Amino acid sequence: MKAIDLFFCFMKIGFLAFGGGYGALSMIQNEVVRVHEWMTNPEFLDLLSISQMTPGPIAINSATYIGYRIAGLSGAVLSTIGVILPSFMWMYFISFIIERILRNPRKLLRTFRTSIIAPILAAGINLTLSTVNDLISFILALLLFMLLRSKKLSLIQFILVAGGLGIVVKTF
Amino acid sequence: MLKLALSLMKVSIMGLGGGYGMLPLIEEELVRKLKILKEDEFLDIVAKAQSFPGPIAVNTAILLGRMKAGILGSIICSISIVLPPFLSILLIALMFEKVEKYSIVRNFMFGARLGVTIIIINYSLELIKKMVKNRVILVILIAGAVVIVFFKISAFLVFLVVATVVFFKVTNREEKQ
Numbered sequence: 001m002k003a004i005d006l007f008f009c010f011m012k013i014g015f016l017a018f019g020g021g022y023g024a025l026s027m028i029q030n031e032v033v034r035v036h037e038w039m040t041n042p043e044f045l046d047l048l049s050i051s052q053m054t055p056g057p058i059a060i061n062s063a064t065y066i067g068y069r070i071a072g073l074s075g076a077v078l079s080t081i082g083v084i085l086p087s088f089m090w091m092y093f094i095s096f097i098i099e100r101i102l103r104n105p106r107k108l109l110r111t112f113r114t115s116i117i118a119p120i121l122a123a124g125i126n127l128t129l130s131t132v133n134d135l136i137s138f139i140l141a142l143l144l145f146m147l148l149r150s151k152k153l154s155l156i157q158f159i160l161v162a163g164g165l166g167i168v169v170k171t172f
Numbered sequence: 173m174l175k176l177a178l179s180l181m182k183v184s185i186m187g188l189g190g191g192y193g194m195l196p197l198i199e200e201e202l203v204r205k206l207k208i209l210k211e212d213e214f215l216d217i218v219a220k221a222q223s224f225p226g227p228i229a230v231n232t233a234i235l236l237g238r239m240k241a242g243i244l245g246s247i248i249c250s251i252s253i254v255l256p257p258f259l260s261i262l263l264i265a266l267m268f269e270k271v272e273k274y275s276i277v278r279n280f281m282f283g284a285r286l287g288v289t290i291i292i293i294n295y296s297l298e299l300i301k302k303m304v305k306n307r308v309i310l311v312i313l314i315a316g317a318v319v320i321v322f323f324k325i326s327a328f329l330v331f332l333v334v335a336t337v338v339f340f341k342v343t344n345r346e347e348k349q
Contacts, residue, residue, distance in 0.1 A: 014226055017226055024227070035326065046285065049287070049288050055256055055260060056258075057227035068262060076265075095220060118313045120299065137282075145293070159287050161287075162290075163280035164280070170279035
């Protein structure tokens with residue numbers, strides 16, 4: 001019955017995924033790694049790396065990948081349907097209700113989009129604590145941070161460079 | 173309608189790196205090439221798709237479909253946009269299971285994991301810079317993050333509590349402006 005659990009779990013995630021892919025990602029990390037313990041942080045990061053290099057929204061990629069890993073094909077299908085169903089509810093019903101009731105829905109939406117920063121930051125800290133655990137990873141992380149801030153690479157190129165550096169550091 | 177579904181599928185196949193990457197492609201296809209959508213209609217749809225939860229590409233597809241053919245249109249369009257990533261990820265998940273035991277793949281993932289972690293940290297910093305204009309909100313957000321990380325409390329719950337507090341702060345500030 002894991003596939004059913006996955007379906008409801010991803011519906012909850014889809015329903016509250018404010019702030020695009022990264023908001024969804026923080027909720028997914030919370031549910032899948034911390035609450036249900038279906039995956040470890042490193043496994044979750046593998047998924048994110050893959051997701052960054054393939055087409056499609058992170059939420060969809062995560063639902064499909066996690067669903068498949070936990071419960072095979074039926075898990076993949078149900079998780080993916082689960083994560084997009086709330087979009088229908090939002091686009092068809094709830095958005096109209098909010099726009100009707102509130103004179104200025106922007107404030108509420110801005111509130112959500114600001115507040116989602118807390119879970120995103122938390123996911124970032126949580127993942128840092130589990131990946132940066134020795135001197136090598138600390139130095140590499142610092143180096144990557146400076147590289148990313150220099151804004152010379154697209155995110156896909158950045159992940160490829162990070163992976164390449166990983167091979168170099170671990171091999172030599 | 174068929175044209176719309178097919179071009180969304182095409183966009184979805186090409187759209188690397190998530191929802192935001194897809195929007196310019198959708199605009200190019202539907203507004204410029206197929207001319208089944210006006211520029212301002214597209215902007216309205218994108219504004220709404222971004223404001224509410226859910227993947228932006230999926231929300232956009234649902235709204236586009238609804239405009240052309242109601243709920244059935246929405247279903248067809250969202251399937252068009254979801255199917256390509258669904259199949260490609262499924263394929264990759266299958267392959268990844270086979271190759272993850274090799275040390276070169278593991279070493280690559282060691283670097284890639286750090287890379288993704290840095291992307292998320294950097295993204296939170298950029299969001300803070302862009303959205304947070306007042307110190308009280310900044311403190312609340314950081315406190316919320318710390319609570320999520322160090323206590324066994326659901327991120328959903330913390331998100332809702334933070335949102336309740338932030339709502340009053342955001343409201344007051346914005347009304348003064």
